[in-house]
Amino acid sequence: MKLWKASGLEDQSASALCALVESYTVGSDWVLDLDLARWDVLASIAHATMLEKIGILSSTELANIQRELKEVLDQIQLGKFSISPQDEDCHTAIENYLTKKLGDAGKKIHSGRSRNDQVLVAIKLFSKDAAFSVTRAALALAQTLLDFAQKHPHPLPGYTHMQKAMPSSLPLWSASFAESLLDDCAILLDTVELADSSPLGSAASYGTSLPLDRRLTAELLGFARVQGNVMYCQNSRGKNEAGLLSALSMFMLDLSKLASDVIFFSQPELGYLRIPEEFCTGSSIMPQKKNPDVLELLRAKARVLAALHAQVLQTCMALPSGYHRDFQMTKEPLLKGFEIAQASVQIMNELVAALDVDVERCRQALTPEIFSTDIANKYVAEGMPFRDAYRKVKEEIPGLSREDLHRFLGVKTHDGAPDDPKLLQTTQARHLAVTNRLAQLENPFRAAMAALAN
Template sequence: MKLWEKGISTEASIENFTVGNDRHYDRYLAIYDVKASAAHARMLHKCGFLELLELNQLLEGLSELEEQVALADFSIPESFEDIHSYIEYYLTDKFGSVGKKIHTARSRNDQVITALQLYVTDSLEQLIEGTAGFARLLLEISEKHRDILMPGYTHLQVAMPSSFGLWLSAYAETLCDDIVALKAAAVVSNQNPLGSAAGYGSNFGIDRLLTTELIGFEVVKVNSIASQMLRGRMERIAVNAIAQLGATLSKLAGDICLYMGQDFGFLSFDDEITTGSSIMPHKKNPDVFELIRAKGNALQGVSVQISTILTNLPTGYHRDLQLTKPMLMDSFFTIEELLSIFSFSLSKMTPSKALLEQEKYTYLWSVDTLNTMVSSGMPFRDAYKKMAEDIATNNYVPNKEAAHTHLGSIGNLGLDLISKKLEAAVQRGNYSGLSSEK
């Protein structure tokens, strides 16, 4: 069944090609389409396009559909293009001509966008909570291992003393920024396009503000053309935010892969987290972190794919946009999986202690040592040159007792303030007011 059916059959190969995998992905939109359809029916009744009996019939059918689509094994029959045609068929089959009225003053275009907007808004909210949970885990581990020192590197060269607390809390604070980006994407998705029809409105006297309220959107997308322009644009904005989070997870996973290697030996994991080799019995491979790194990086490419599809599309709907739906949903599925497996795996980490007692890390304290000279009154540049000379002539004696006390250093991680930033990001999507807190 097709919403656009006019008694002319479509060649099977064309139909299969154009429908694609819509039925699979529309399962995730079904509950949102039912919700929006119920709000649309209520609005049609208020505006005089449905009798009360007709409204009650439609709401009864939609309530039955809501129960159907909530089942884990729900699937859209192959005789339907998508969930949107299935909903109208179900209502028409049950109530006759009353079911045919559900499509009054709307198009499949705004019907799809509305369901997608709701799906993205809910999915972003769940992702924000999942990201915040992972950030809180990093802060817990940072607190637990705050005093265990590790080498800090620049250019992959030994640089300055760091700590497990400083390293992991860096990622916790970076995740705060990722949450801000996710919250910003949710602002775009939380707009109501329903009633814009095919992109140019209609000559029905409908109440779009009422459907906005009934559905629970934050605000209406006013302009009908702008409502249609959400399709593709909204997916790109959401995937960009997901990709940014993916990049953070990928970078942390990359660090772990490096630090697990025997040449570094900064940390280890329980055997149940690692995998082996088919030929080398001693191997404990970081496969899980390598895959997190790869999948997080691959998300960057999805954003580029969507942007490429949108390039030079004229104003109005185009079937090209069908391809953005699986990209969007698969991005959500991937990032949620990464957060879940990363949270489980990271809890099995054991940091190596006494790392900095190794001779190869002696020069980690060169900056601390020259800063001690500066604190005693020597100009910085003179202290720098003296330190370089001492190193060159083997007269360097490291000062390992210098205290790091400023906010954000190994001696003052500022975990409480990072935690406040995290909660501010989750609650309001910005850090306003935190700069004055001590």
Template sequence: MAEKKGKKMMWDGRFDCGMAQSMIDLSFSLDFDKELLEEDIQGSLGHGKGLVESGVLTKTDYAKIRKGLLGILDDVHAGKNLWLPTDEDVHMAVERVLTDRIGDLGKKIHTGRSRNDQVSTDFKLYMRHRAVEIRALVVELQKNVLDVAKKNFGKIMPGYTHLQQAQPILFSHYMMSLFFALSRDVKRLDNFLDLHVELPLGSGAIAGSAFPYHRQLVAEELGFERPSANSIDAVSHRDMALEFLNDLAIIANTLSRYAEDFVIWSSSEFGYLTLSDAFSSGSSMMPQKKNPDSMELIRGKSGRMLGNYTAMFTLVKGAPLSYSRDLQEDKQPVFDSTHTAKVLLRVMSEAIASARWNFDRMEDRMLPALLATDLADILVEDGVPFRDAHRIVGSLVGEAAKLGEQFTDLSDEAWAAKGVPNPKDVKKRLTFAYSVSRRNIEGGTGANSVKNQFKKAEAILKKELKK
């Protein structure tokens, strides 16, 4: 038979020629899926134990395979390049190197499994491992947020809606809104880890392994609760990746919204926040500039995270069962979002912890109009129907605006003419501190309410840290 042309593959017994270079360029994935190396080694070690129980390998065989696999991992960690241009992906590369080192025994490690269930297992292990790491970073950010909120308890700032000053709030109340949003991110990651606990190994390519494979033993060895219930389901679906990308995109979106506020607060027009130099950058042209680039990059990369989720959804929506090569494209979005989420969380955590919050500037910028709602509430307490009270206050604000003044600067007579009883007494009560003190309802911005938020946050952190 004529010698085959093109690259020789480990699976090419059925083919008359090797792969064209253009096909290699299209299909080889080692350049990115080598990120799964640790999980591939871990999966093969667990699979090998299953093969021992099945009688395919002896304990001596397994010991040699184990030593060979761990040696590969050590060498890669030491910076050695073990890969060849003919290595199609990390899974085949590891098997080739193992066989080169221990002989034909290395060829036995793939007994009873397909790359379909091998890849699914490695990928699930990767996402589970990274979810634990990202969860820890979210919790670390929560701790920093709570610390900043506690250290600055009692400081009042303008609260905004529509980017317009709305009502006075405690700065701590604002920061705690981030804490509780992050606590839901932790719960989503916990739900993710609780849901995706089934081992794909043993599913083969589609129909399951023909060997008496001890799947429960392998599942426990690899940290799964149980084997998958259906082999087609195990190798076909990527809902785990979709969910993981969704969770990470939500985290990024949350960080993006606060980053947007911090960019605005860093401007000279606001001046509420001074980021550490370590989380800022300068201009190549304008020497006076100090730009909040850390927050702008967090804001920008959230769109990238959404793009990765969208790419995954588009990838799987039309892929037929059980496996198609389309699914090779499932990994890069996950790898990218994983790395991005980790760096975003670290930057936000460190930037918040090191920032200077300029409360004098916040106080100087607070407009009397922030108290308009409180005036309406006082009128209601004095017996004025709310709609009438709303109209009275709106009329005062409108008249003051025409005069270029604040409504609190209008004369007592002007207030009385609009329907405000005892204007002098009402004005004395109408302060920012009074406004905040009125809102001690659960979840409100009052001091007692915020202290209760601290207690809840501490209980949440204690529970999160136990898991």
């Protein structure tokens, strides 16, 4: 039975609601909500606890509801819980289950709430869980990149405009992505903190005449605070999703750049890096091919995630205040965005850990002209104005020899330079700080969820 349908119409669904309209409005929500069902159950346990406190439920009714909701939770974890198109969503399926099992007590669970704030709180709980998971995976990748830098302290050409530019190093290259990923983690955790407020009890944007204890449910659900203005609770839908997708896009931006670098550095003409065969595919016509399909697909998925972000923004743009069914279309992009980001970070971590380096190809690629700026700086250190030094070296480039030019390696020791002795140490310290921040945010959330489930 649909929650919004009058009881007299329960057996008249064929005439009361055109099947075409039902299919169009429900869409894929009944499938997508399998990802949200666990979080709706936990929020319902918190809501029922609060209803007992304010006298809507008796202690016996609360105990029975908690028992049945935990049974639903077990079914979800075993993959046995189902949602039908007729249910529309997980909220209806769960309430119908409770009503079937408990009768009137099950019918009371919706007191003081709407499906509007139900889906809001379920999405927020899902998003916190997913964001913490992506952050942990990104921290693992950042550490793998730092380990790669530690293992391969070798020079490497640096490029601008896809042309050799100046001497670089493998540690500078890999640690740059580690540092960038740590920024991405900070952005995602900032976004989580901004949205770390409970919308439960806001109902359909206008509150309720029941004396709800919204602070209690916020505490039970591990939120940092109550999301105060009940209209803003609904108006923030889509805004929170867009913020999270924007943060996830930062990860994908970096991963796509890393993917392109690895493809470029591993092409046979350069051969600085070697991608293991298990990350490559072959050609149906060219026996010699080893194609970096994993990395190419990752670049494409980065663009898909950016499009999902734009989709959510456009869906919510210029909507009037209050709930509108348009918001339903923000759910799938969010779920898909987290799925793409999680999978992309994980597979990149596996690939980087398996990368091999051809040290000799790296050194041989440091051809004389790549030291031009270093030679100019040598003249500057001897007192020559830089512009004169620049022009002098420009004229000397054709006659430069590889002899003695490698003496310029290891001399860039200022903060953040290729030869900074504290380069990896500084990034490793930042890694620890972000790891600690993740724990500070995640541990209370995990404890709250465990307390509700047990």
